[in-house]
Amino acid sequence: MKLRLALTALALIAPVAAFAMTVVPPGNRYPEQPAIPGASASRTAALKTTYEQKYRKVFKLLQNDDDLRGKIRSISAAYGIDPMHMVGAIVGEHTYNVDAYDRLQSYYVKAASYLANAISFSYDGEDIDDFIQRPQFSRCSGDSYDLWVCREAVWNAKFRGQDVEGTSFPNKRFSQVFFQPLYAGQTFGIGQLNPLVALQMSDIVHQVSGLPKLSHRDAGKVYETIMDPDLTLPYVAASLKKSIDAYREIAAYDISQNPGVTATLYNVGNPEERARALVAENEDRKAQGLEPRLPEENYYGWLVNDKLSELQSLF
16 A cells, blocks of 8 residues: 655745755665664563564454554544554554553553552652742743653753752653653553653644643543553554654655654654754765765664555555
């Protein structure tokens, strides 16, 4: 199935007005799969399984569940992306991070079991709502995406790994410290979203899908959203759409025809920061007389592109 090319009128995109849009073609840039992190290998070994077996399990889930495929089709259409972007994110997460359940219904059951717990977003006794009242965050404003991206940037610059006002903050990601109280460092649900990404995408999902806006003051509702398949799939789509828009608007690259690249960004996060870094790198390459570097897939996106024909056959 040919991936649809969704282009935005260039005249409306000020950041790339001076540049020609470059379409990133389908397929992998690397002939062989990039190295897989040791943590992924350890998780897979602990489960006494293999990446291929995990891939086959999530493929079977998609193959056997007409309802799930229907949700992916309709939600992808609402966000203006090809369904392979959503499929790639789901397949990558369940191949390298967690094992897929056999049936979609199992995700609903698992969500209910987790939500029996009292959940709050805090660190060392300080609630996130109090933490972001600190003056370091005063410059942060805008919609939910800009607001939480700014707060994450402030965390990295002013708090991460530092002693501030008598508190020693760990050298860990903002999402891991404040937003994953159940199992630090893990993500949840069929989309394997972390709560911070859900908070970032809240306004977009409210606008497109009509779901209620999320609040950091209601951690239980955030967890319900990322664990319930009916609620979380629009957030998966919104995150992927945001990556496509970021690379188009900041770096003048159209990545909408390459699910391996969007899956990579879903895996590593911070698409705007990475798009800016690629612009800076390519400016240096141009000064050296080198060709610009295209956005590339990591190990996770490489698998998605490698399996794309088989995944497309499901849709």
